[in-house]
Amino acid sequence: MSDAAIPQAERFKLSMLIYDSRYRSATIQAVVLTLVLAFVFWIVNNAVTNLAALGKPIRFDFLGDTASYDINQKLIEYSSTDSHGRAVLVGLLNTLLVAFMGCVTATVIGVIGGVLRLSNNWLVSRLMVLYVEIFRNVPLLLWIFVCMFTLTALAPQPRAFRGENPEATMKLWDSIAITNRGIYLPEPLFSRSLGNIDIGIFLISVDLLAILAVLGAGIFAARWNSKRANAIQTATGDRPKTLGVNTALIVVPVLALLVILGFHIGKPALAGFNFRGGINMSAPLIALWLGLSLYTGTYIVEAVRSGIQAVNKGQTEAASALGIRPGRTMSLVVLPQAMRIIIPQLISQYLNLTKNSSLAIAIGYMDLVSTLGGVTLNQTGREMECILLLMAIYLTISLLISGGMNWYNERVKLVER
Amino acid sequence: MKKTVFFGALVGAGLVAGASAAATLDDIKDRGKIHCGVTEGTLGFSARDSEGNHQGFDVDFCRALGAAIFNDSDAVEYIELSSKNRFTALSSGQVDLLYRTTTWTFSRDVDLKTTFVGINYYDGQGFMVPKELGVTSAKELEGATVCIETGTTTELNLADFFRVNGMSYEPLPVGGTTEAKALFEEGACDVYTTDASALAGVRAALKDPAAYIILPEIVSKEPLGPAVRHGDDEWADVVRWVQNALVAAEETGVTSANVAELAKGTDNPEINRMLGSEGSLGAMLGLDADFAVRAIAAVGNYGEIFERNIGENTPIGLARGLNALWTEGGLQYSPPFR
Numbered sequence: 232m233s234d235a236a237i238p239q240a241e242r243f244k245l246s247m248l249i250y251d252s253r254y255r256s257a258t259i260q261a262v263v264l265t266l267v268l269a270f271v272f273w274i275v276n277n278a279v280t281n282l283a284a285l286g287k288p289i290r291f292d293f294l295g296d297t298a299s300y301d302i303n304q305k306l307i308e309y310s311s312t313d314s315h316g317r318a319v320l321v322g323l324l325n326t327l328l329v330a331f332m333g334c335v336t337a338t339v340i341g342v343i344g345g346v347l348r349l350s351n352n353w354l355v356s357r358l359m360v361l362y363v364e365i366f367r368n369v370p371l372l373l374w375i376f377v378c379m380f381t382l383t384a385l386a387p388q389p390r391a392f393r394g395e396n397p398e399a400t401m402k403l404w405d406s407i408a409i410t411n412r413g414i415y416l417p418e419p420l421f422s423r424s425l426g427n428i429d430i431g432i433f434l435i436s437v438d439l440l441a442i443l444a445v446l447g448a449g450i451f452a453a454r455w456n457s458k459r460a461n462a463i464q465t466a467t468g469d470r471p472k473t474l475g476v477n478t479a480l481i482v483v484p485v486l487a488l489l490v491i492l493g494f495h496i497g498k499p500a501l502a503g504f505n506f507r508g509g510i511n512m513s514a515p516l517i518a519l520w521l522g523l524s525l526y527t528g529t530y531i532v533e534a535v536r537s538g539i540q541a542v543n544k545g546q547t548e549a550a551s552a553l554g555i556r557p558g559r560t561m562s563l564v565v566l567p568q569a570m571r572i573i574i575p576q577l578i579s580q581y582l583n584l585t586k587n588s589s590l591a592i593a594i595g596y597m598d599l600v601s602t603l604g605g606v607t608l609n610q611t612g613r614e615m616e617c618i619l620l621l622m623a624i625y626l627t628i629s630l631l632i633s634g635g636m637n638w639y640n641e642r643v644k645l646v647e648r
Numbered sequence: 649m650k651k652t653v654f655f656g657a658l659v660g661a662g663l664v665a666g667a668s669a670a671a672t673l674d675d676i677k678d679r680g681k682i683h684c685g686v687t688e689g690t691l692g693f694s695a696r697d698s699e700g701n702h703q704g705f706d707v708d709f710c711r712a713l714g715a716a717i718f719n720d721s722d723a724v725e726y727i728e729l730s731s732k733n734r735f736t737a738l739s740s741g742q743v744d745l746l747y748r749t750t751t752w753t754f755s756r757d758v759d760l761k762t763t764f765v766g767i768n769y770y771d772g773q774g775f776m777v778p779k780e781l782g783v784t785s786a787k788e789l790e791g792a793t794v795c796i797e798t799g800t801t802t803e804l805n806l807a808d809f810f811r812v813n814g815m816s817y818e819p820l821p822v823g824g825t826t827e828a829k830a831l832f833e834e835g836a837c838d839v840y841t842t843d844a845s846a847l848a849g850v851r852a853a854l855k856d857p858a859a860y861i862i863l864p865e866i867v868s869k870e871p872l873g874p875a876v877r878h879g880d881d882e883w884a885d886v887v888r889w890v891q892n893a894l895v896a897a898e899e900t901g902v903t904s905a906n907v908a909e910l911a912k913g914t915d916n917p918e919i920n921r922m923l924g925s926e927g928s929l930g931a932m933l934g935l936d937a938d939f940a941v942r943a944i945a946a947v948g949n950y951g952e953i954f955e956r957n958i959g960e961n962t963p964i965g966l967a968r969g970l971n972a973l974w975t976e977g978g979l980q981y982s983p984p985f986r
């Protein structure tokens with residue numbers, strides 16, 4: 232072997248960064264990355280110096296100042312003497328509330344609608360197509376306005392409930408009032424309440440905790456009872472009846488606790504300008520919830536439909552060959568397999584719905600955008616800080632949702648063999 | 649979408665520095681017109697007429713500026729701003745000034761970095777309710793639903809008023825007058841509250857004005873006036889002294905009818921200095937000597953502007969009240985032209 236035959240270890244030359252295809256792509260990526268970072272740095276630096284020059288450096292201490300404004304729909308205690316930070320928290324909870332309610336109903340609408348969309352009944356499937364096309368092809372904001380204005384224009388005013396022969400009456404044995412300002416539902420009350428625990432940010436009802444604890448214990452006992460029954464069955468071949476005992480184990484202690492606590496239903500009643508008492512779902516909340524659910528529902532209908540259609544027809548045929556009824560075929564054979572196609576689409580619809588809930592500001596529902604990005608931003612003049620915070624919060628919510636859904640997806644997805 | 653807002657804000661902030669460093673008056677002269685921020689429609693103060701032109705009390709002050717700077721009261725572009733976005737529009741340089749029923753408050757002046765240069769209308773917050781409710785005082789509003797426009801001093805005063813009086817209420821926040829009016833007429837709220845002057849305009853525009861009453865309580869001080877960006881004193885001076893000229897004109901009896909005559913010279917040195925036949929006040933402002941003559945010729949003096957747009961013979965029907973001249977028991981007063 233001669234020396235010449237050994238390939239010389241190539242010396243690295245700078246020009247290779249451009250001419251050598253081994254390095255070229257890395258070079259390009261590094262250059263682009265540097266340019267992008269420089270651009271971002273330039274913009275951020277520009278904003279920071281200019282804001283400072285204007286006498287408005289970026290600071291977040293305004294969150295501790297008194298908010299001085301009121302919020303109508305709130306899940307936790309709040310008054311105008313609380314801080315902007317707390318107002319933001321109230322807004323955040325309102326966003327989460329409407330997003331949660333919306334996701335649940337949109338899913339229900341979507342799953343039922345998706346199955347009906349594939350129905351063999353011509354009328355039913357056409358109706359579903361009509362629903363999807365109408366709601367999907369008109370901007371969501373308009374649907375929210377339609378819901379809001381239908382409610383405020385058609386539902387009676389609270390004062391219509393007044394007088395000897397009122398124009399409007401309450402529904403369901405005088406327990407529900409539907410007004411153009413919102414719907415008032417009956418609320419659970421306890422005459423011998425255990426009070427609340429203050430955990431700093433909000434109050435937790437001890438009654439609720441007690442009920443949950445008793446319920447949990449009941450379920451635990453029932454489980455134990457079923458296990459015992461299983462054991463007896465394996466030992467003797469006879470299975471003792473468990474249904475009655477289990478129900479009793481769960482229901483009786485809870486009922487007993489309710490009686491002890493003096494549980495009763497509080498009905499809303501007209502007092503002055505408005506109804507008082509009961510649970511109030513304000514008109515903006517209802518309009519936003521309906522609008523979001525109906526709109527997002529259409530996308531879920533399509534997701535469910537495509538998911539079902541993606542399941543091999545052989546599966547349905549095999550199921551019917553085994554004599555399984557169509558309804559059970561759908562729920563036991565097709566839907567579980569369709570899920571792995573549906574879920575990723577569902578994730579993005581949940582994310583959309585949550586972000587779209589920021590349209591709340593248009594109809595006066597005090598969500599995160601209306602509090603932090605609306606009144607707080609306006610009254611304090613901290614545009615930059617508020618927008619940055621808003622983005623961070625929405626990003627966090629979205630990541631949490633998609634993280635959670637991805638985890639669920641991992642669990643239900645088909646294990647390929 | 650969030651991203652766009654973010655970059656918009658950043659770029660906006662970038663513009664801020666550009667705008668505030670440069671002299672606004674020079675920019676305006678280069679551009680050939682003033683960008684004046686007005687409301688999206690407050691009858692009497694700023695609203696479009698049937699031809700789509702802006703008319704109103706605040707609009708006339710913008711026109712006076714156009715006349716003073718360009719000798720053309722139409723050299724103004726009106727930019728309609730909601731209560732919410734007005735300060736951002738001002739600080740980002742989208743408008744040169746606000747004549748937008750904007751209340752002069754400490755935090756807006758100091759913390760929001762706007763500079764208020766005068767008060768063209770002394771106002772206060774009032775309440776309007778349907779007569780049918782039988783309410784005669786704001787103290788009887790316990791538990792009522794109240795329509796308010798967000799981004800205003802109104803929503804803060806409202807919270808204070810109800811808290812101080814130990815009453816509760818349900819706020820229904822809305823983005824602008826049009827929506828608020830619609831919700832109020834449909835009974836989605838019992839009470840409509842805003843500046844008393846605007847309330848009169850809103851009431852006049854309702855389908856059946858006689859079915860509503862304005863309650864006697866005025867619960868706040870709302871000195872409304874022009875606002876400019878912090879840090880450009882030359883431009884602030886121009887806006888301040890054009891407005892002062894209109895008030896001083898009423899004080900000294902100069903009107904749109906006689907201003908041309910008086911501009912030739914009178915035996916009142918104050919009038920002469922203001923109208924430019926003596927001294928060089930106009931040049932000190934960076935304007936022509938006859939800036940005040942043009943402004944007054946275009947829109948009249950303060951009293952004329954008031955009577956034409958919101959006075960007792962208009963549908964708005966406001967009395968001069970606090971806005972009478974100081975010599976007649978009101979608060980309108982111009983520092984001397986000397």
Ligand SMILES: N[C@@H](CCC(=O)N[C@@H](CS)C(=O)NCC(=O)O)C(=O)O
Nearest residue numbers: 687688731750751800801824825846
């Ligand atoms: N003076 C108060 C309120 C000003 C205000 O925004 N008024 C409303 C009610 S009259 C308005 O001008 N609305 C017109 C619009 O929606 O553009 C303030 O400065 O905050």
